[in-house]
Amino acid sequence: MKVVVDTGNHIAALAAKLAKPDVVAAYPITPQTTIVEKIAEYVAKGEFSGDYICVESEHSAMSACIGASAAGARTFTATSAHGLLLMHEMLHWAALARLPIVMVNVNRAIGPGWTIWSDQNDSMAQRDTGWIQIYCSSNQEIFDSIIQAFKLAEHKDVQLPVMVCYDGFILSHTSMPVKVPEQKEIDDFLPKREPAWVLDPENPVTHGNIIMPKDYPSIRKAMQDAQENAKKLIPEIAKEWKERFGTYHGDLIEKYRCEDADYIILSYAALGAESKVAIDMLRKEGKKVGLARLRTFRPFPSEDILSLAENADLIVIDRSISIGFEGPLFTEVKSCLYEKSDARVYGFIAGLGGKDVRYTDIGKIVDRVIERKQDGVLWYDMEGGK
Amino acid sequence: MSLKDLPKDEYLLPGSAACPGCPATIGLRTVLKALGKKTILVVPACCTAVIESWYPNSSFNVPLLNIAFEASGAAASGIVSALKQKGRDDINVVVWAGDGGTYDIGIQAMSGAFERGTDFIYICYNNQIYSNTGIQRSGATPYGAWTTTTVGGKGEFPKDMGAIVRAHRIPYVATACISYPEDLYNKVRKAKEIRGPKYIEVLTPCPPGWRFPMDRTVEMGRLAVETGVWPLYEYENEEMTFNGISRAIFEGKYKRKPVEDWLKLQGRFSHLFKPKRDEERIKRFEKFVDDMWERFRKEFG
Known part of the structure; x- marks a missing residue:
């Protein structure tokens, strides 16, 4: 365990790196930008072994995460405000497909007029997409929540994407000390993903074809049940983290x-x-x-x-x-x-x-x-x- | 390679929900034979979403990810990255998208995937309309064609998607037509062996959309090629090669059949001939085809 003093965004990038995603797909937007820049730096230095896809829009960032996650990968992305709004359709898609994608949303108000400062209208507008939403109030909480989010999202009783939100500039660009466990300790806490379904030529499935009204309600109900399961698991995962690493920010x-x-x-x-x-x-x-x-x-x-x-x-x-x-x-x-x-x-x-x-x-x-x-x-x- | 030499394996299974005479199923059957078992398909909103049949059934025997209309290129990039992380370089990742999902709403994600050098094949099956939603105009709809959103005939000419894709300088770009299955098969086989982005556009004449009898699908595709309306080519490492009759047309060894021969058989162009002949629009259509071949000769002659 060491103490790192850095901005919320750099801490988010560090947490994402330590969670070892197979694929990161992202598009730059203020105030999220320094996350994708930091990940690019990790890639250039050979510190990040996953594939980093520089996409041409946020809609494509989420679509690429969906493709990667459907092929069994652990995936991460980050965005803000208009980027999150552009993703909206694919947020629903990710959740309905039950893909455990983890995303950081650096909260930013919506234009016009152009604004880069914080409020939560961007993520509140995604309330009904099926994503789990976690809101952070310190850089330590950002770090802990991102890694915990992977464990939560990938849990067999959840299988839903998780959005970790924090205020633009107030946290994203403010440095604070953060306790950072060793890679091995994170690996022990967060084992490899075991997908509930995967695109595999040895076991061909057709995912997402036409579903008749008699079957559709059950997939919605299953999502609701998964959110209820998350209610129980969030405190359990926070407790395990506290026991291992000492930091704790509350349950729900x-x-x-x-x-x-x-x-x-x-x-x-x-x-x-x-x-x-x-x-x-x-x-x-x-x-x-x-x-x-x-x-x-x-x-x-x-x-x-x-x-x-x-x-x-x-x-x-x-x-x-x-x-x-x-x-x-x-x-x-x-x-x-x-x-x-x-x-x-x-x-x-x-x-x-x-x-x-x-x-x-x-x-x-x-x-x-x-x-x-x-x-x-x-x-x-x-x-x-x- | 003749038709009887195509593999016996079937990856498009009987019992699909396609219309009778559907060209997409003819194309899919050929394409999947060429791709083989180790294939993952990405399908945006299009007729194929119906052809798949409904949950929990499927008419496909390869893994298939349905994705939102405009998202295929990006989803394919994600799948390719995930497979790369697993050390799997033996699986074909293939987008199978309609012309609406390619020319219009999906062009950005496709262009992005090409620019990133994603190792995949993007196949556009072009029936020149939004057929799944009930025959609306797309960026691929020909000039003069009736659709439910161009009731008096489309006033604009289609995009030259081949040129747009070639401008990305990807290693392989080809056109094909379901009426020439050996040609289509060979092109998919070739694309499979090339690393990087590949684009194949397949003309798929749609009986209800083009308004012709369902037993004339193959004939309608052949006529499109013989009249020069639809050129067959391969563009490999920035070298253009025309194939079959298109090659003979390009080299001046085959006189194109009159465009009218193709137009007259389709109800969607009937207003150009009845109640009286619309000479001006027919001429404009012919000139568009003439100009296309003239451009080909200038650029690749």
Whole structure:
């Protein structure tokens, strides 16, 4: 085990290398670019033994991963924002084909106007593709999540692709110290992939031909069951990692000072990390506030949220907006509490397009709730932010 | 090589869901005999997705990956990379795509795979329409042809996909027609032995799409070649060779049959002849074919 100080993107590339994918196919887009550059550097130095395909679009990046994965390869790719949106069709394809592709999405807001800064609208728009989504709040979590993602995706009871998300620039271009195990230790943790099906002339299968209505629902149901299985496996894999390597970031959610809290902030990604600072500040002021940072958005941690709502009201901060309704997490939280909890839920939209959200802003959001100045959804960017 | 010498092995099995008289099945049967057992097919949205029959059945006896319409070239690159990592260089990775999936929506992924030097064969079976969706125009549809989206006849000429592919300077580019199975077989056999990207485009006359009786598929392909509408050639290491009748046409040893002989037999061109002859459009069609051969002579003569 050594400690490496590097940016989120370089750490992601390092994790991908140590997971030993057979095939990486990727296309450059800001702020993901330094991942593909780093992998190209590994290839040039002979440190990466897999095949690196420089494709001509993100749609092709995902298509190449699908082809490679269908032929039995462990595959990795990375993208951001418009690249992820261009992939959308193939995200569905990968998940329906039950291919355990692992992808990093460096969250970036969507244009026009052109923006390169972070929010989570890009990955939230992929909610229904069948992919497992993990959101990270530190470079250590990026490293650990990517390697754990391969184990999760390739598990016989899951066989679904996994998207590891983190904020552009806030993490992608910020250096932090990260504990990195030796290659052999990673190999022991992550054995070779055993595909559930493979393109093989010795055992010819036709994959993905016409499926009649009587058979189609069962493939959707199997995906749903696989996401439910992932709910159980994510904590198991995190536990095994912790026992082997000592780092741990929570299961489906990370709880921080929730025990006696009257209010619990629910958020994800970098906003989740910033909220911890806010909570320490609020606690010093005598306000009983805790944090539940969602690590996974799919599968959705309904049971965890229900148990948090037993003794606290919930303050949801979304760095994303479903135009025409409200923040996506706000919607999902209320949906899983429906008829099961009397907790009040407050919704805030903050940090769109990379707008800075400081711990003091999060403090102000909580104060608005405590002072009963807030009902419904508040666009904090417009009213409270600077 | 004559027809009776083709391998007896069948990789396209009986009981496919193709229309009667389907040229794609004729082509697939020949192509798969040439490729043999160690083959992985990549098929985007096209008639072949139907020909496969439906889950859990299949009419194919080689592994086949269905992929989204525009994604074949990239998916093939991924498969080739995966096989390379396994140390398998004895498996043919072959895209089998229609003209819509090649000329139009799939051109980017195909071009990317060619540029990357992916070791695969891309076969476009060209029936000159989106036939699976019910006969709509594509970039390969001939001038003047009726389709459900060119009700009065297409106003534009098709792309010269051969020239577009040749501009990628890949080691092997060929055209073929299902009516000449030995020629098609030999071209696929040759492509199999060449490393790098290979492109073969096969003319597949479609009875319901072109509006001709289902027992005249082979004849319609032959006439396309004999009238010079469809040239048969191989472009290998930047050297052009015309084959069969096309060679005789190129060398001036065979007088092309009138284009009309081909047009008149197809209902999709009937409005050029009835209720009255559309001299202007027929001339334009003929000139397009004349110009193509003139370009060939200038470039390769």
